[in-house]
Amino acid sequence: xxxxxxxxxxxxxxxxxxxxxxxxxxxxxxxxxxxxxxxxxxxxxxxxxxxxxxxxxxxxxxxxxxxxxxxxxxxxxxxxxxxxxxxxxxxxxxxxxxxxxxxxxxxxxxxxxxxxxxxxxxxxxxxxxxxxxxxxxxxxxxxxxxxxxxxxxxxxxxxxxxxxxxxxxxxxxxxxxxxxxxxxxxxxxxxxxxxxxxxxxxxxxxxxxxxxxxx
Amino acid sequence: xxxxxxxxxxxxxxxxxxxxxxxxxxxxxxxxxxxxxxxxxxxxxxxxxxxxxxxxxxxxxxxxxxxxxxxxxxxxxxxxxxxxxxxxxxxxxxxxxxxxxxxxxxxxxxxxxxxxxxxxxxxxxxxxxxxxxxxxxxxxxxxxxxxxxxxxxxxxxxxxxxxxxxxxxxxxxxxxxxxxxxxxxxxxxxxxxxxxxxxxxxxxxxxxxxxxxxx
Numbered sequence: 001x002x003x004x005x006x007x008x009x010x011x012x013x014x015x016x017x018x019x020x021x022x023x024x025x026x027x028x029x030x031x032x033x034x035x036x037x038x039x040x041x042x043x044x045x046x047x048x049x050x051x052x053x054x055x056x057x058x059x060x061x062x063x064x065x066x067x068x069x070x071x072x073x074x075x076x077x078x079x080x081x082x083x084x085x086x087x088x089x090x091x092x093x094x095x096x097x098x099x100x101x102x103x104x105x106x107x108x109x110x111x112x113x114x115x116x117x118x119x120x121x122x123x124x125x126x127x128x129x130x131x132x133x134x135x136x137x138x139x140x141x142x143x144x145x146x147x148x149x150x151x152x153x154x155x156x157x158x159x160x161x162x163x164x165x166x167x168x169x170x171x172x173x174x175x176x177x178x179x180x181x182x183x184x185x186x187x188x189x190x191x192x193x194x195x196x197x198x199x200x201x202x203x204x205x206x207x208x209x210x211x212x213x214x215x
Numbered sequence: 216x217x218x219x220x221x222x223x224x225x226x227x228x229x230x231x232x233x234x235x236x237x238x239x240x241x242x243x244x245x246x247x248x249x250x251x252x253x254x255x256x257x258x259x260x261x262x263x264x265x266x267x268x269x270x271x272x273x274x275x276x277x278x279x280x281x282x283x284x285x286x287x288x289x290x291x292x293x294x295x296x297x298x299x300x301x302x303x304x305x306x307x308x309x310x311x312x313x314x315x316x317x318x319x320x321x322x323x324x325x326x327x328x329x330x331x332x333x334x335x336x337x338x339x340x341x342x343x344x345x346x347x348x349x350x351x352x353x354x355x356x357x358x359x360x361x362x363x364x365x366x367x368x369x370x371x372x373x374x375x376x377x378x379x380x381x382x383x384x385x386x387x388x389x390x391x392x393x394x395x396x397x398x399x400x401x402x403x404x405x406x407x408x409x410x411x412x413x414x415x416x417x418x419x420x421x422x423x424x425x426x427x428x429x430x
Binding site for chain 2: 017018021026045119137138151154159173179184192193197201
């Protein structure tokens, strides 16, 4: 089975690497990291990760995973990326997003009439694409699986893996990455966080996004 | 404050990117991705991530983060990396490891007489460095913070961040990456997983490690 991760300038590193760590290194899944053009891509926090091939040269995808970004304007202006999603998303077995990756699925017309989730700050933006924003961490609707913000991609990928390779494989991968989370604070969801923490988080995210310079 | 991440060929992508996502994009922390030599590094699952500078050119570190690998033999043979850790580890404010990154701290003499944790499969290997293996997910001893396998780097980095930038900042970052984990299975620790899942996980990890080819 072919898994294609869709990379682009300004993607969020953990949105990509969470699901990548879950889905790579398995005998039945062949993982490809692809972008509009191959080569190094600068993430929205600066780390550079390589796209090994262009989307037009990627194998026909069975599974598609689209990471999010603090700067959705950058990939939304990438016509080749959106066109590739529009063509391949509907016929893949599963098309998946992490965080604001859902906005790219939306722009490709893949969320019309579907329930989907995204980063808590971007939830209402889903409506412009005809999607119904959901509050769950992982939402399955049709062949689309969407995850909430950033770290939710790990939970999404384990859900996805259990569907394509079975629950035992997903459990073994969870153990392999020792995913027994113990956050030191209870501040990971917009429902749990205090108002001043939400304000600080919003400011930090917006300051970081403003600093990103597309190459 | 300077944060230096120590990259190398065969590192595990999520060991690096979990803490990186937590510690990057903050106004008070200047993050540097460094390796023995700068340039692209192939992770143990294939993804290529760039080291932006050589360790000898990295700023004097206040915080050091060392990711782990499925192939500890590769970095343990990197004399420049181990020497850099031996020199800088004791004088940094915090020296931190994720997963088998603890073995590199051990080889640099930083764990003698300390409690430390690592990936469940590598726990006993800590003893050769005079360390006492601990079962916790995050262990603080002296100026060393060690994390259990792979995904534990996220919990470790939030703990670290709360100590250097305060709890409110750590809580805001947790919300920013929406770290409200909801694993679909309860199989993330060696204590919780069934014996056949441990066997499968061990086989998958060892097969993946055997496939890695150093460049």
